[in-house]
Amino acid sequence: MRYFIGNWKMFGVPKSINILNKINYFHSKDKNRKNYRVIITPPYTLIENYAKYFKNKSISIGSQNCYQKDQFSSDTAAVSPFMIKSAGAEYTLVGHSDNRSEGDTDKMLKNKVFFALKNKLKVVFCIGENKKEKKNKRTLSVLKKQLTKVLDKKFNKKNIIVAYEPIWSIGSGKIPTKDELKKTTIYIKKVLKSIFGKQTPAVLYGGSVDGSNVKMFKEIKEIDGFLIGGASKSSKKFIDILKNYYR
Numbered sequence: 001m002r003y004f005i006g007n008w009k010m011f012g013v014p015k016s017i018n019i020l021n022k023i024n025y026f027h028s029k030d031k032n033r034k035n036y037r038v039i040i041t042p043p044y045t046l047i048e049n050y051a052k053y054f055k056n057k058s059i060s061i062g063s064q065n066c067y068q069k070d071q072f073s074s075d076t077a078a079v080s081p082f083m084i085k086s087a088g089a090e091y092t093l094v095g096h097s098d099n100r101s102e103g104d105t106d107k108m109l110k111n112k113v114f115f116a117l118k119n120k121l122k123v124v125f126c127i128g129e130n131k132k133e134k135k136n137k138r139t140l141s142v143l144k145k146q147l148t149k150v151l152d153k154k155f156n157k158k159n160i161i162v163a164y165e166p167i168w169s170i171g172s173g174k175i176p177t178k179d180e181l182k183k184t185t186i187y188i189k190k191v192l193k194s195i196f197g198k199q200t201p202a203v204l205y206g207g208s209v210d211g212s213n214v215k216m217f218k219e220i221k222e223i224d225g226f227l228i229g230g231a232s233k234s235s236k237k238f239i240d241i242l243k244n245y246y247r
Contacts, residue, residue: 002036003161003204003225004242005124006232007064007093012042014049020059022235027058032246036225039091039124040232044079051088062091062124065099068111070118081116092116093227095126095150097167106149113150113160122159124227125151126206127188131168139166140187147191157192160201163227164188169207171230178216181205185222211240218245 020040027033041062042050051061067078084092094112095104104112109125116123127146129139143164151160164184169175176184185203192200205217206227217223231237 001202001224002245003202004036004038004238004245005062005091005163005204005206005225005227006038006040006238007096007206007227007229008040008042008233009064009098009229010043011233012046014046016042016046017050017053019233019235019238020050020054023238024054024057024059026235026239026242030242030246032242033058035246036242038242041091041093044084044087047084047089048087051090055088060090061088062093062122063089064093065096066092066094066112066116066121068108068115070115081112081119081121084116085119085121089121091122091124093124093126093163095146097126097128097130097165097170106146109150110152113155114152117156117159120159122161124161124163124204126163126165126227128165128167128170128207134166134168139184143184143188144191147188148195151192151195153195153197157196157199157201161204161224162188162192162201163204163206165206165227171208173208175208175213178220181217182220182222185220189222209241211237211244214241214245215247 039060041064063084066081071082095109129142133142202224204225209226
C-alpha cells in the first residue's frame, strides 16, 4: 500500500472542500485506486466538516498536530488527540519540523504519539535533518536519535507511519539525490527494525514533491509514499503526482 498524504499547513476555508472533491472524484475512477491511500490534513477548523463529508468516500482526513495531553486540560488553544478523534480524524501528523522548531521536544513528541495511538488515531511521525546537519554529514545520526527517542516497541507499529522530510528541502525545490534518498530510507527502516522487530512501519518521503520529480521517487522501491506540502493545495498538482507515479 502506498500513501499520498497532503499537508495543507495554514491553508483552507470551508469551501476549499472543492479541492478534495476533485481529488476524490479522480481516485474513485482511477484503475490504480486499490494500490494507494489518499489522506489530507487540513487545519483543525475544517476537520469535523471534512471528515463528515468524506466519511464513506475514498479520502481520509487527519490533523496536522495534536497536544501532548489526553482528553481535556486548561491549556489555552490546545487540541488533544481525544478531541481530534472525536471530530472524525483518522490520522495525525506528529513531529513536523515546523512544530519542532516551535519547541516540540522528544518528550512531548513521545506523549503525543502515545496519546494519539491510545485514541485510535494513526500517527504519521515526521523526522528530518536541517541544512547544517546535512553539511556536517550528520543526517543518519540525527534521524536515528529522532526515531529512538520517541518511538517505543510497546507502540502499535501497525498504526504508525514514518515520514522523512529533510528540513532543507521543504518548500525549497531542492531534493536529495536518488542515491542519497535510497540510502537514507534503507537506514530508517533498519533503525525501525531495531525498535519494532521484523515488520516495520511504512516510510514516506516529503519535501518539494511534485508531478515532475515523482517519477524519480518511483524508482526507489523502499519509499512507501509521500507527504506532500504545497502541491496538495491544488487538486490539479496533487492529481498530477498520482497520475505520474502510476504512469
